[in-house]
Amino acid sequence: MPVSEQIKAWFQQTFPKKRKRRTETPSTLPRYLEESSLVGFLVFLTTVALIVITSFVGIKPSGFQILANQVASIRISAAESFSYRSDILTARKRLQLLEEAPHVYRIDMEPYETFEAHAKALLKDIKDFKEIEDDLSASEAERMIETLTSAFNKKGNYRANAEGMAQIVTNADYSTIENLINTGLITIKESFKVGIYDEKDPTFNFGSGAVAVFHIANQDKKISQKRVESIEEALRSIRINISSANVSPETADATLRIFRDALQPNLLKSQEEMEQLRQKLLATFEPVIVHVQEGASIIEPGQPVSKEQYEQLVAYQRHIAGKKVGAIDNQLIGRILLVLAMVFAATFYIRLEHRATFQSNGRLALLALVVITNLVLVRTCYELGSFEAFLYDNQLSAIIPYITPTILAPILVAILLGTGPALLASLMISLFTAVMFGNRLDLLVMSFLACTVGIYVTRNLRKRSRVVTAGFFAGLSVALFTLMFNRVDGLPWSTIIYQMTGGLGTGLVAGVMVVGLLPILEGLFKRTTDITLLELSDYNHPVLRRMQFEAPGTWHHSLMVANLAENACNAINANGLLARVACMFHDIGKLVKPEYFTENQLDGFNPHDEKTPSFSALVIKSHVKEGVDLGLTYKLPRPIIDVIRQHHGTNLIRFFFHKAKQQAEDPAHVQESTYRYDGPKPQFKESAVILLADSVEAASRSLAKVTPQNVEELVDRIFSANIEDGQLNDCPITIAEVSKVRESFIFTLLNSLHTRIAYPGQKLEEKPTRKKDERKTERAEANPSK
Secondary structure, eight states, X not given: OOHHHHXXXXXXXXXXXXXXXXXXXXXXXXXXXXXXXXXXHHHHHHHHHHHHHHHTTTOOGGGOOOOTTSBOSSOEEOSSOXXXXXXXXXXXXXXXXXXXXXXXXXXXXXXXXXXXXHXXXXXXXXXXXXXXXXXXXXXXXXXXXXXXXXXXXXXXXXXXXXXXXXXXXXXXXXXXXXXHHHHHHHHHHHHHHHOEXXXXXXXXXXXXXXXXXXXXXXXXXXXXXXXXXXXXXXXXXHHHHHHTSSSOHHHHHHHHHHHXXXXXXXXXXXXXXXXXXXXXXXXXXXXXXXXXXXXXXXXXXXXXXXXXXXXXXXXXXXXXXXXXXXXXXXXXHHXXXXXXXXXXXXXXXXXXXXXXXXXXXXXXXXXXXXXXXXXXXXXXXXHGGGSHHHHHOHXXXXXXXXXXXXXXXXXXXHHHTOHHHHHXXXXXXXXXXXXXXXXXXXXXXXXXXXXXXXXHHTTTOOOTHHHHHHHHHHHHHHHHHHHXXXXXXXXXXXXXXXXXXXXXXXXXXXHHHHHHHHHHHHHHTTOOOHHHHHHHTOTTSXXXXXXXXXXXXXXXXXXXXHHHXXXXXXXXXXXXXXXXXXXXXXXXXXGXXXXXXXXXXXXXXXXXXXXXXXXXXXXXXXXXXXXXXXXXXXXXXXXXXXXXXXXXXXXXXXXXXXXXXXXXXXXXXSOGGGGBOXXXXXXXXXXXXXHHHHHHHHHHTTOSSOOHHHHHHHHHHHHHHHHHTTTTTTSOOOHHHHHHHXXXXXHHHHHHSOOOOOOTXXXXXXXXXXXXXXXXXXXXXXXXXX
């Protein structure tokens, strides 16, 4: 067995032919759902209702994420009266109470006891001097008085002088001196017991005429308020008591100098008793309760939010979070009108700029579904602000607006429907997100910027990994906007870093989610993305592998048509990738009976020679239905199956039609409908280009000599025949675009069918005569499918 037959047998065993045809069952319900205006109106109303429910119903101020020190963009007023405990004011009042709490002192008697010992020692020295005073000369007595005075001063850094000491010692007897010293000691002892403070100390500057009352702790640690004396008052008491003694004024003044330096503050702060007093004060301390009246302003726009305002806002959020919000109020009615106006504007935009989307209820439903789903995710993130963890954590609540995945729907719409609807979706989502979070203009700008960046990166998408890249760049734009805008607002670096990280991470997660959702949405709404088309362009696809072995001529023909159609579609801004992939599959129906098509007849045997023209036409037409059958079997996308059905339109199979007329006794009885394809005619630009490319490529094989004139004449004849036959009547292609397609075909054919120079020793074939060449071309044009 030849190798080719072995390969063919292996392929037939590996990929057995499914004889049970899977055709599309004609049904009016899918077409009604797709084209009905009533269904479109229901989609409109459902979209409005779901947007209102998702974005506005039950919205509470708990979602307003305004931070302390941030410049507010809106005014927030209390919708009803409420009260709350202010931790800030309570802490401030508590600190003020502790700062104003009186100091507690204890009386220190050690300074008196030290001076008493020094005074007793001085009195003993005076007694010793008195005992030997009569035996001393005047100079010796003077030196001894200076010695005892110096000894006394050194003990306590006193400032007694020898002249005063001599005045006391020489002008009074010992008993008088002892009486004076004891009187002074008793007097200062009483002052020390009461307590002495230094009026020159700024801490005790009570003003003139004031009475100093201190909190004094006794030995039992009981605190009581007592009047204390200043140094000047204690000194006055000593002066009075000493002056009342029966001594001369000079002696009294000299004695007063001895006690002058004995007087010093003896009030010591008692930390233990002071803390005890503070605890007593705190035991009766009550927190500050703030009462806010209905209509009172909580946040003012254009001003930094103070800590007290932020605390009041959080308290208001908690108050509202615990109450049910009415489903219908004036504000909600206004927002319903807002949504209606926005959706109406979106409808008019789609009607003007994307008519194909407007006329397809499936596309409208897809657009509405992804937008509403995205808003549900935004609302879910918004509701996180009502949880206690977010209400009490400033940094955690600050990232909520930045982790909302607003880029999800725009990227999906950009891939599935195009950039125009995607920009529309991004504008709607950004607007409703900003309104949801309290009419924040910065969120509107940031979300729309991120969506625009994501849409820009996903244009001409060919790899799924680029979707994640689009999410990354969208998240990066959020991070950069956050860095610049919130830093100007004065937010701390820690909060800004959290927000930037949240925005960047959300972008990456959204990109991964889009990759996972794309296949699901493609299957549900029969959408085909360029990514799917690229995957189908793999030559190892099972049906393409079958074609390469079972119908190699058809496979080569499909590749040539693909080149023609792709270049032409790119010239008119149609989807060149869709055209290429659809061309690779457009003739898969020929796999059922490949030998009936001339490009696969390698041995010169033509089975049509033994068949009637009607049977041959039936076989030729059947490759369209067989192709649809195989397309459904291998689950090819809807656009490719549509190309398979439309790539011949309702063209006439002229060769067998003329043959039938020649063989018929009465040519008038030959029905043209028997020899026409079942259609339908091309419905979109790519399908029309493929119809023309298929005919041009088949006819171009008959050109013996490729010249610009021959190619142009061939292309013009085929274009004229199809246009006159009305094959392009159902397709939204313009005359200008047809002209561009013609120029592209001519350019591609001239470059692909050019001749090469003969190699040395190569025998040149005899050129066919012009008449023979024309007959061959006419036959190819008449039967391009053979």
